[in-house]
Amino acid sequence: MIGFIGSVFSPWYAWTGRRDPTDHCCLNVVTSGANGRFTMTDRGRAALVQSRDRLQLGPSSMTWTGRELVIEVDEWGALPMVTPVRGRIILRPRAVTGTEVRLTADGAHLWRPFAPIADIEVDLTQGHRWRGHGYFDANFGTRALEDDFAFWTWGRYPLRDRTICFYDAELRDGRHFDLAVETDMTGTVRHCIAPPRTRFARNPWLVRRETRADPGTRPRARLSLLEAPFYSRALVETRIEGEPTIGMHEALDLGRFRSPLIKPMLAVRVPRRAGWS
Template structure:
């Protein structure tokens, strides 16, 4: 689940010239397996309300209690499964970090790993009720991702005593980002050295994929979670510094995303709803 102000993958936001991020906000929910749904409605400024502890986007809401992030979902699935996606997600962090990471030297893109280790409780329609291991982070940017990056991969892998988060990217100026950070149970963040990037099987849309792996290990997909012409999200198993782990992995091909013909395809999955009125 992702909350956007300035919906970076919305064709409507791109076509608008990205001048007004508050006029393109959304709550993206993706569920997997039987009854899976995908929601990414691009909503206008009238649908946005926010305060220090609450974000409302149309009928959905995120609220921080000081101890938990409570997410109330009330969305509609994207075509072809246009049905309600409703319910609640409760995220309870083990610890909250105070760290931010510059993804470009000029701070145009910033990553905040707020809580890499959480407990999550999910209760949504279409039979998605479960509890388990969760994660909470955020990205902030003052320029379009595709203006500054050609390709990136991200991974968050549970490790003994905490989590390992990995960012690898190729910027458009030819420079690279090579980042691995460990976050322990207290929320302490430490940059570390991880083994080199290792290629593994491409996604269904042939997006290239790579992540860190010890010598002699080839990462492998354990679950396909989301597949698009420019994006892959999956559960990936690898071995890092001698420890076998399975975590969430993303690969983002921004060269493909820059192609104009892709935007009309996305518009089918990302409907625009410009007007919204909150109940009095």
């Protein structure tokens, strides 16, 4: 689930020249399995209400209570499963970090891992009800992702007493950005040494995928969550410092995303609703 102000993957936002991020906000919710749904309605500025502890996106919202992030979901699935997706998600951080990372040298793109270790409760329609471990972060930017990046992968892997996040990016100017940070149960964030970057099977659209793995280990996708011609999200199994782990992984091909053919394809899955009352 992602809340957007300035929906970076919205074709409607791109077609306006990305002039007004507040006029293109949304709550993107993706569930998997036989009853999985995809919601990503591009909403106009009338749907956006912000305060210190609350983000309202039309009928849906995120509220920070001081101890919990409560997400109220009231959306509609995209084609071909146009049905309501409603319910509540509650995320309880084990600790909240103050870490901020520049993804580009000029700070045009920032990453904030607010709660790399958290507990989560999910109760949504279509039978998605479960408890487990969760994660909460945010990205901020003043330029389009495809203006600065050619390709990136990201992964978050829980270990016995900490969690590790990897950011590996190729910038359009040929430089690389490689980041490995670990967070313990107290919320302390440290740089760590990453094992080698290791490729594994491409997604069904042949998007390249790689993550970090101990030498001799070949990662593998255990569960596909979202696949597109320029994007892959999956649960990936790997081994880090001798410990097997299954974590969330994404691969994003910004070269493909820049293609003018992609935007009309996205418009089918990302409807535009400009008005709200």
